[in-house]
Amino acid sequence: MALTLEIxxxxxxxxxxxxxxxxxxxxxxxVGILPGHIxxxxxxxxxxxxxxxxxxxxxxxxxxxxxxxxxxxxxVLAERxxxxxxxxxxxxxxxxxxxxxxxxxxxxxxxxxxxxxxxxVRFAGVQLSVKRRRR
Amino acid sequence: MAxxxxxxxxxxSVKNTRQITKAMELVAASKMKKAQSVALAGRPYAELMARxxxxxxxxxxxxxxxxxxxRAVHTRGIILVTSDKGLCGPLNANxxxxxxxxxxxxxxxxxxxxxxxxxxxxxxxxxxxxTVSDRVAFNEVKVVAEFMxxxxxxxxxxxxxxxxxxxxxxxxxxxxxxPLLPLSSVKxxxxxxxxxxxxxxxxxxxxESQMLFEPDASTVLESLLPLYVNRQVxxxxxxxxxxxxxxxxxxxxxxxxxxxKLLGDLTLEYNKARQAGITQEILEIxxxxxxxx
Numbered sequence: 229m230a231l232t233l234e235i236x237x238x239x240x241x242x243x244x245x246x247x248x249x250x251x252x253x254x255x256x257x258x259v260g261i262l263p264g265h266i267x268x269x270x271x272x273x274x275x276x277x278x279x280x281x282x283x284x285x286x287x288x289x290x291x292x293x294x295x296x297x298x299x300x301x302x303x304v305l306a307e308r309x310x311x312x313x314x315x316x317x318x319x320x321x322x323x324x325x326x327x328x329x330x331x332x333x334x335x336x337x338x339x340x341x342x343x344x345x346x347x348x349v350r351f352a353g354v355q356l357s358v359k360r361r362r363r
Numbered sequence: 364m365a366x367x368x369x370x371x372x373x374x375x376s377v378k379n380t381r382q383i384t385k386a387m388e389l390v391a392a393s394k395m396k397k398a399q400s401v402a403l404a405g406r407p408y409a410e411l412m413a414r415x416x417x418x419x420x421x422x423x424x425x426x427x428x429x430x431x432x433x434r435a436v437h438t439r440g441i442i443l444v445t446s447d448k449g450l451c452g453p454l455n456a457n458x459x460x461x462x463x464x465x466x467x468x469x470x471x472x473x474x475x476x477x478x479x480x481x482x483x484x485x486x487x488x489x490x491x492x493x494t495v496s497d498r499v500a501f502n503e504v505k506v507v508a509e510f511m512x513x514x515x516x517x518x519x520x521x522x523x524x525x526x527x528x529x530x531x532x533x534x535x536x537x538x539x540x541x542p543l544l545p546l547s548s549v550k551x552x553x554x555x556x557x558x559x560x561x562x563x564x565x566x567x568x569x570x571e572s573q574m575l576f577e578p579d580a581s582t583v584l585e586s587l588l589p590l591y592v593n594r595q596v597x598x599x600x601x602x603x604x605x606x607x608x609x610x611x612x613x614x615x616x617x618x619x620x621x622x623x624k625l626l627g628d629l630t631l632e633y634n635k636a637r638q639a640g641i642t643q644e645i646l647e648i649x650x651x652x653x654x655x656x
Contacts (some may be wrong), residue, residue, distance in 0.1 A: 236407040238501045238597050256577055269418060270577035271586055294587060296415055298574070305411045307501065307590070344506070 231263050233279060235288065235304040242309045243279075243288065250302055251278040252295050259295075261302055268297040272306065274350045276358045287312045289355045292347070308351055315359045324352035367640065370633040377629060381622035387450070388615035394497070395533070395608035401499070402530075402601045405594075406560040412594060413556035415587060417564065420549040422580040429516060430588050433545050439469040440490075440520025442511055442543075444527035444600055445478035446607040447494060452614035454528055454607060455481070457538040461526050462487070470520050472511050474504075474600060490514065499600055501593075508596040512589065515544050523592075527599045528606035534613060536606040543595060549584075552591060559598055 233250055235243040251260045253275025259268075274291035292307030327348040443462065445455050455477045462471075462481070470488045473479045479492035491510060495503045514520045523544040528536040546552055557564055576583050 234407070234411075236411055238405050238408050238594055239401070240404045241407045254577060259577075267574040268577065269415060269574055269583060271583055293590070294415055294583065296411070296418075303411050303414070305408065305415065305590075307505075307593075 231261065231300050231302055233302045233304070235277075235290065235306060235309050237306055237309050242306075243311060245279075245281065247279050247281045249280045252302075252304070253277060253290070254295070261297055263300050265297050265300075267299070268295075270295055272304065274347075274354050276354060276361075277304070277309075287358045287361060289315065289351065289358045291351045291354065310355065312358055315355045317356065317359050320352050320355045320359075324349060324356070327352065367633060367636045370629060370636060374626065374629045374633065377622050377626050381619055381626065384615045384618040384622060388612055388619060391608045391612035391615060395605060395612055397498075398601065398605040398608050402598070402605055405598060405601065406562075408594065409556045409560035409598070410562050412587075412591060413553045413560065413562070413564070416549055416556070416591065417553045418574055419576075419580055419584045419587065420553065422576070423549075423584050427581065428585055428588060430544055430546050430592070431548070434521055436521045437468065438520050439465065439467060440511055440514055440523045441465070441469050441471050441540075442507065442523065442525045442596065443471055443473045443475075443478045443482070444525065444603040445473065445475035445481075446603070447476045449477065450614060451607055451611035454536060454610040457536075458526055458528060461538050461540055470514070472507060472514075474507060474603075490519075495600060497604070499597070499604060501597055504597040504600050505593050507600075508593045509589070511596075512544070512592060525596060525599050527603045528610070530602045530606045530609070533609045536610055541599075543592060546588070555595075556591075 230246045230248060231250065233243060233245055233247045234241065249260060249262045251258050252270075253273050254270045255273045256270075258275075259270065261268075272290060272293050272295050275289075277288045277290045279286040279288065288309060288311050290304065290306045290309045293305045295305070296303045327345050331342070331345045331349065441462075443458065445458055449455070458478070459481050463485070468488075470490050471482055472490050473482060473492040474495055476492075476494065479489065482489045493503075493507045493510075495507075511520075511523050515523050522542060524540055524542045526538070526540045529539040531537055553564065
């Protein structure tokens with residue numbers, strides 16, 4: 229018995245594999261999915277998604293979207309998703325710093341932009357924590 | 364008759380034009396391929412979103428959400444998707460014709476420089492203009508879509524519509540207008556997504572009816588609908604990029620063919636002029652010899 233996990237973003241299919249279990253960050257806390265889970269549709273939060281396959285554990289940073297579980301298929305619809313090995317720490321740190329600077333200087337700016345920057349900061353933080361986990 | 368030197372000069376300039384248009388054609392062709400593959404890469408997302416919306420559609424009272432309620436239309440809100448650069452045949456002009464047909468009050472948001480120039484020229488109500496890079500990122504388009512949705516929620520515009528060149532095939536791009544908000548129904552949205560992803564709806568399984576929603580169905584729907592709108596606009600921008608590059612490729616191919624034809628005509632004329640010159644010279648030499656003898 230195995231699960232099929234699929235993660236798609238508007239730009240590409242990021243992940244597609246057969247796995248043993250997955251832990252998904254949702255707005256109401258982490259949800260662990262094992263084979264035979266009941267059908268579920270839930271909203272995901274920015275966070276790390278943990279995939280277990282055999283003895284290996286993979287991490288992905290995901291954000292903004294939904295996850296659907298149906299008869300041993302897990303499908304994640306995310307706005308942003310990136311696998312661990314694709315995260316470039318230097319680039320993310322630079323982006324994080326830029327976004328934080330802008331947040332500080334433009335605290336009273338357009339609320340939409342403010343929200344966007346906060347989102348950037350949050351996701352950058354998630355990416356860094358995923359990347360640094362291994363040490 | 365023009366002198367041989369003039370003709371030679373023209374041949375040279377036409378040759379240059381041909382070389383440039385040929386290069387542009389090749390560039391557009393490769394960009395078009397890339398744009399098409401990017402548009403295809405979005406298909407799994409559309410398919411999955413259709414599944415989720417379909418699962419939600421029966422569960423939720425449709426009239427609750429602001430996106431689904433119709434109201435009296437005073438001002439239309441239009442997102443106009445154009446290219447940044449010209450030299451792509453009648454692509455943008457065809458879109459502008461659609462814009463000119465709109466007689467009711469409307470406010471615009473524009474993607475692409477050509478569109479904002481046009482709206483400024485015709486003195487229409489431009490709310491904001493955006494540019495996107497050639498390799499369109501979802502984030503760039505999300506900003507545009509969310510801006511327009513905000514205008515809709517705030518009551519500044521009463522509809523959100525998109526005007527964009529719909530990509531049919533390399534030769535045909537149809538300037539189209541599509542209403543985005545208010546959504547007529549969730550079911551229509553699902554059908555639209557299936558068309559975009561090239562899939563057929565799955566038959567409803569018995570399992571799906573027991574699906575659990577977290578936090579609950581209406582909350583999930585409420586956060587899924589904005590994503591749907593973002594995806595829709597993103598898809599249309601990708602399509603307009605594919606249209607732009609194929610229109611440019613076709614326009615450049617025509618230009619190149621015209622240059623080749625012109626070059627043939629000019630070469631013929633040049634040879635004629637050269638021949639006439641030589642004949643003239645021989646005649647003069649012969650005449651001179653006769654008179655000397």
